[in-house]
Amino acid sequence: MTVQVKQAETTRDSLELLYNISRELVSALDLRTVLQRVLLLSMGNVGAVNGTIIVLDNQGQPVDSTIIVGTQIIERTTEQLRITFEQGLAGWVARQKQAVLIPDTSRDKRWIRRPDDEKDKTGPKSAVSAPLLARNYLVGVMTLVNPSPGFFTQEHLALVQAIADQAGIAVLNARLYEESQRQTRVMTAVAESAGVITGSLELEEVLQRILEQITLALRVQVVSLALIDPREEILKFHISSDKSDKSVVGLQLKLGEGIAGWVAKEGQGIIVSDTNKDPRFYSAFDRQIGFESRAIACAPIKARGKVIGVVEAINPKDGVFDSDALQVLTGIGNLAGTAIYHAQLFEQIQAAHQRYLELFEDSIDSILITNRDGKIVEANRQAELTTHLDSQALLNLSIDQLHTVNQEKVGNGFMKLSSGSTLSYESVLHTREGLQVPIQVYAREVLIDDMSHLQWILRDITERKNLDSLRDDLISMIYHDLRSPLANIVSSLDVFDAMLPQEGDPAFRSLLNIALRSTERIQRLTNSLLDINRLETGQPVGNTFPTAPILLASEAVDAVLPVAETKDQVIKLDVPSNLPHVLVEGDMIRRVLTNLLENAVKFTLPGGEISVGGNLDGEWVHMWVQDTGPGIPSADQRRIFDKYTRLNAKEGPKGIGLGLAYCRLAVEGHGGRIWVESHPGQGARFCFTLPVPKS
Numbered sequence: 001m002t003v004q005v006k007q008a009e010t011t012r013d014s015l016e017l018l019y020n021i022s023r024e025l026v027s028a029l030d031l032r033t034v035l036q037r038v039l040l041l042s043m044g045n046v047g048a049v050n051g052t053i054i055v056l057d058n059q060g061q062p063v064d065s066t067i068i069v070g071t072q073i074i075e076r077t078t079e080q081l082r083i084t085f086e087q088g089l090a091g092w093v094a095r096q097k098q099a100v101l102i103p104d105t106s107r108d109k110r111w112i113r114r115p116d117d118e119k120d121k122t123g124p125k126s127a128v129s130a131p132l133l134a135r136n137y138l139v140g141v142m143t144l145v146n147p148s149p150g151f152f153t154q155e156h157l158a159l160v161q162a163i164a165d166q167a168g169i170a171v172l173n174a175r176l177y178e179e180s181q182r183q184t185r186v187m188t189a190v191a192e193s194a195g196v197i198t199g200s201l202e203l204e205e206v207l208q209r210i211l212e213q214i215t216l217a218l219r220v221q222v223v224s225l226a227l228i229d230p231r232e233e234i235l236k237f238h239i240s241s242d243k244s245d246k247s248v249v250g251l252q253l254k255l256g257e258g259i260a261g262w263v264a265k266e267g268q269g270i271i272v273s274d275t276n277k278d279p280r281f282y283s284a285f286d287r288q289i290g291f292e293s294r295a296i297a298c299a300p301i302k303a304r305g306k307v308i309g310v311v312e313a314i315n316p317k318d319g320v321f322d323s324d325a326l327q328v329l330t331g332i333g334n335l336a337g338t339a340i341y342h343a344q345l346f347e348q349i350q351a352a353h354q355r356y357l358e359l360f361e362d363s364i365d366s367i368l369i370t371n372r373d374g375k376i377v378e379a380n381r382q383a384e385l386t387t388h389l390d391s392q393a394l395l396n397l398s399i400d401q402l403h404t405v406n407q408e409k410v411g412n413g414f415m416k417l418s419s420g421s422t423l424s425y426e427s428v429l430h431t432r433e434g435l436q437v438p439i440q441v442y443a444r445e446v447l448i449d450d451m452s453h454l455q456w457i458l459r460d461i462t463e464r465k466n467l468d469s470l471r472d473d474l475i476s477m478i479y480h481d482l483r484s485p486l487a488n489i490v491s492s493l494d495v496f497d498a499m500l501p502q503e504g505d506p507a508f509r510s511l512l513n514i515a516l517r518s519t520e521r522i523q524r525l526t527n528s529l530l531d532i533n534r535l536e537t538g539q540p541v542g543n544t545f546p547t548a549p550i551l552l553a554s555e556a557v558d559a560v561l562p563v564a565e566t567k568d569q570v571i572k573l574d575v576p577s578n579l580p581h582v583l584v585e586g587d588m589i590r591r592v593l594t595n596l597l598e599n600a601v602k603f604t605l606p607g608g609e610i611s612v613g614g615n616l617d618g619e620w621v622h623m624w625v626q627d628t629g630p631g632i633p634s635a636d637q638r639r640i641f642d643k644y645t646r647l648n649a650k651e652g653p654k655g656i657g658l659g660l661a662y663c664r665l666a667v668e669g670h671g672g673r674i675w676v677e678s679h680p681g682q683g684a685r686f687c688f689t690l691p692v693p694k695s
Contacts, residue, residue: 030174030177031055031064031171031174031175031177032066033174034167034170034171034174035053035055035064035065035066035171035174036066036068036073038053038142038163038167038170038171039051039052039053039066039068039142040068041163042142042144042160042163043068043144045159045163046128046144046152046156046159046160047146047151047156048128048144048145048146049070049145049146049147050067050068050069050070050144050145051067051068051142051143051144051145052065052066052067052068052084052090052142052143053065053066053132053140053141053142053143053171054085054090054140054141055139055140055171055175056094056138056139056140056141057175060094060138062085063175064175083112084112085141087112088110088111088112089102089108089110089111089112089127089129089143090129090141090143092110093129093130093131093141093143094131094138094141097131097133097138098131099128099129099130099131099157099160099161099164100128100129100130100157101127101128101152101153101154101156101157102126102127102128102129103126103149103150103152104124104125104126104149104150105124105125105126105127105145105149106123106124106149107124111127122147123147124149125145125146125147125148125149126145126146126147126148126149126150126151126152127143127144127145127146127152128143128144128152128156128157128160129141129142129143129144129160130142130157130160130161130163130164131164132164132167132168132171133164133165133168134168134169134171134172137168137172139168139171139172139175140168140171142160142163142164142167144160202343202346204239206336206339206340206343207225207238207239207340208239210225210311210332210336210339210340211223211224211225211239211240211241212241213332214311214313214329214332215241215313217328217329217332218297218313218316218321218322218325218328218329219316219317219318220297220313220314220315220316220317221314221315221316221317222240222241222242222291222312222313222314222315223240223241223311223312223313223314224237224239224240224241224242224247224248224249224311224312224314225237225238225239225240225301225309225310225311225312225336226238226253226260226264226309226310226311226312227301227308227309227340228255228264228307228308228309233254233255234252234253234254234255235252235253235254235255235257235260235261235264235309235310236250236251236252237249237250237251237252238309242291244289246288246289246290246291247289248285248289251285251288251289253282257282258280258281258282258285259272259275259278259280259281259282259296259298259312260282260298260310260312261282262280263298263299263300263310264300264307264309264310267300267302267307268300269297269298269299269300269326269329269330269333270297270298270326271295271296271297271298271321271325271326272295272296272297272298273295273320273321274294274295275293275294275295275296281293281296292315293314293315294314294315295314295315295316295319295320295321296312296313296314297312297313297314297316297321297325297326297329298310298311298312298313298329299311299326299329299330299332299333300330300333301333301334301336301337301340302333302334302337303337303338303340303341304341308337308340308341309337309340310333311329311332311333311336313325313329362381363380363382363457364382365382365457365458365459365460366379366380366382366383366386366387366429366439366457366458366459366460367379367380367382367383367455367456367457367458368380368383368394368399368402368455368456368458369446369448369453369454369455369456370398370399370453370454370456371453371454372413372414372452372453372454373398374398374399374400374405374414374454375397375398375399376394376395376397376398376399376402377395377453379391379394379395383458386429386431386437386458386460387402387429387430387431387432388431388432388433389431389432393432399454399456401430402429402430402458403427403428403429403430403439403441403458404427404428405427406425406427406441409423409424409425409443410423410443414443414454417443417444417445417454418445418452419445420444420445421444422442422443422444423442423443423444424440424441424442424443425440425441426438426439426440426441426461427439427441429458429460437460437462438460438461438462438464438465439458439459439460439461440458440459440461441456441457441458441459442456442457442459443455443456443457468643489519490519493512493515493516493519496512497512497516500512517559517562520559527587527591531588531662531665531666532643532658532661532662532665535665535666535669536665540669541585541588541666541669541670542585542588543585544583544584544585544670545583545584545585545586546581546582546583546693547581547582547583547584547586547589548577548579548581549575549579549581549582549614549621549623549690550573550575550576550577550579550614552582552584552586552589552590552593553573553575553593553612553614553623554573554575555590556590556593556594556597556612557571557573557597557612559594559597560594560597560598560601563598563601564601564610567601567604567606567607567608568606568607569601569604569606569607569608569609569610570608570609570610571597571609571610571611571612572609572610572611572612573611573612574611574612574613574614575612575613575614575623576614576615579614579615579616579621580616580621580692580693581692581693582621582690582691582692582693583670583690583691583692583693584670584690584691585670588666588669588670589666589667589670589690591662591666592662592663592666592667592688593612593623593625595659595660595662595663596625596663596686597610597612597625598659599625599627599659599660599686600625600626600627600629600686603627603629603630603684604627604628604629604683605628605629608627608628608629609628610625610626610627610628611625611626612624612625612626613626616692617689619691619692619694620672620689620690620691620692621689621690621691621692622687622688622689623687623688623689623690624685624686624687624688625685625686626683626684626685627683627684627685628683629683629684630680630681630683631678631679631680631681631682631683631684632676632678632680632684633680634678634679637675637676637678640660640676641660641661641663641664641674642661643658643661645660645661663686663688667688667689667690670690670691671691672688672689672690672691673688673689674686674687674688674689675687675688
């Protein structure tokens with residue numbers, strides 16, 4: 001009966017103890033207060049002298065702790081405590097989720113022995129440890145110690161486990177409450193910074209505001225900001241809150257060098273509590289500027305998913321960084337990235353706008369801006385000088401009052417200017433005095449304040465027209481002056497050819513053949529000049545007759561073969577003999593093929609290969625000349641058929657740039673088309689089409 005009474009009293013005392021503990025725990029939400037109360041209540045009720053509680057996060061990693069040694073409360077998690085959790089008794093309890101009693105710590109491998117455990121000091125101890133669980137969710141580990149081996153009993157173990165079960169929910173709630181408070185502080189700090197940092201588009205002001213907000217949020221001695229130079233892959237410090245002459249501004253780090261360089265390269269923030277213990281710390285900067293960096297928090301600055309710089313907070317005034325310091329710094333860093341990107345973009349836009357204004361006003365060409373209806377809304381100085389109209393007079397006009405708009409090029413209502421490409425044509429500009437100035441017009445659509453406008457560049461081509469006219473007159477004069485003496489030379493050579501015996505002097509025969517080929521070439525040139533003038537005036541091609549393509553190609557190859565042989569070049573004739581006849585003026589097309597072959601010989605290296613080919617393509621015969629020369633850039637492939645156009649005029653073969661112009665006019669005069677297919681370094685293929693006679 002006495003035993004039953006004692007058991008009942010013990011049960012009642014335990015229940016009363018647990019009730020009191022529960023009441024104590026639910027009266028506080030502050031994590032530090034909860035931890036201290038749990039430890040003090042537990043130590044007082046089981047006779048422990050020392051005690052620890054390690055708080056774990058959702059991943060089971062230590063995030064906080066409280067240690068009580070005698071009457072002294074130690075509130076910060078130390079490196080020694082982390083080792084204890086990872087390798088000692090607390091770690092074992094956390095992994096097993098099981099309470100344990102150690103009667104003698106000197107005989108249990110789970111107890112990490114320290115210098116104060118030696119016999120001449122505190123010696124062996126008794127320990128009890130239990131997991132703090134909340135709905136089978138591990139939130140921490142509590143360990144209690146008594147300096148006397150064998151002090152704790154199974155009843156102590158059961159009581160400690162019961163207290164731990166009661167404390168689990170309280171610790172979890174307190175931890176979650178602290179996390180929510182910390183998140184609130186972080187969000188508040190970041191939100192307050194957001195309004196300040198993004199309140200300007202001036203880059204220097206944005207950078208200064210970033211430093212000020214970090215200094216206020218983290219209460220540190222110095223804040224510095226560095227940006228990455230993508231061209232050199234270096235990190236350059238642009239601004240610092242340290243205004244002394246020896247600040248870090250202007251100093252540079254390679255990516256990966258120092259703590260800042262490491263953060264820039266890895267793209268993740270870091271807190272270094274003691275720079276002397278971190279091998280990444282770059283002490284040369286401190287020696288150079290006479291500063292001591294004891295603790296550093298560093299976070300990347302990101303914009304559009306890319307690291308563009310870093311921000312460093314150095315030496316917190318409280319000696320250590322708060323647990324949420326990196327989160328605050330990272331949040332402000334993200335804001336800084338967006339603000340810096342916008343400020344840089346704004347600077348670029350401002351600079352581009354200024355450059356545009358300078359180019360607009362200082363251009364040697366007349367530039368006008370019109371709305372979509374063609375009304376002039378802006379004009380540069382050159383437009384005023386060329387038209388002899390002031391800006392106000394120009395703004396009262398439409399673009400078609402200044403020059404004849406090519407409707408075929410730009411379309412009705414300028415619709416063809418909506419494609420984004422620049423259209424060009426020749427026209428005549430009308431000045432205030434009624435003068436007519438030949439111009440080249442370049443028109444395109446531009447966006448101004450998100451509204452569609454049209455830009456017109458009017459280039460004065462008076463000199464070019466005068467030169468073209470002089471050149472045409474000169475060529476015409478040469479042609480007419482050459483015709484008569486050339487005809488005499490040809491007649492004389494024909495007489496010599498008839499008079500010279502076939503078995504005569506070979507040297508004389510060779511010289512005569514050279515003279516005959518040269519005069520034939522001059523005749524082709526003069527005839528081509530005549531045809532160019534005639535075709536440009538719109539006159540039709542002369543008499544056309546069905547002609548075999550193989551005959552035209554063979555005669556053209558024979559004409560250029562002697563020159564090709566002097567360069568050890570091979571000309572392959574790949575024109576099928578069964579190709580249908582083409583309806584052409586034979587001499588003109590023969591000269592087209594000869595011109596293309598002569599060009600191929602010019603641009604093909606000695607020992608190279610040239611081919612002439614053809615096939616049937618519907619109602620057209622498709623012919624081509626392929627060389628193995630340097631090729632023609634795509635940007636030049638259309639203009640090479642214009643008069644007087646020569647690529648690499650200074651370094652390339654000599655000429656006046658009329659051969660391909662003649663080829664174009666001759667082929668188009670027959671209703672066909674001509675083009676070039678080429679890639680630089682892979683030769684060129686000149687192609688053209690000729691009509692097949694209709695049956």
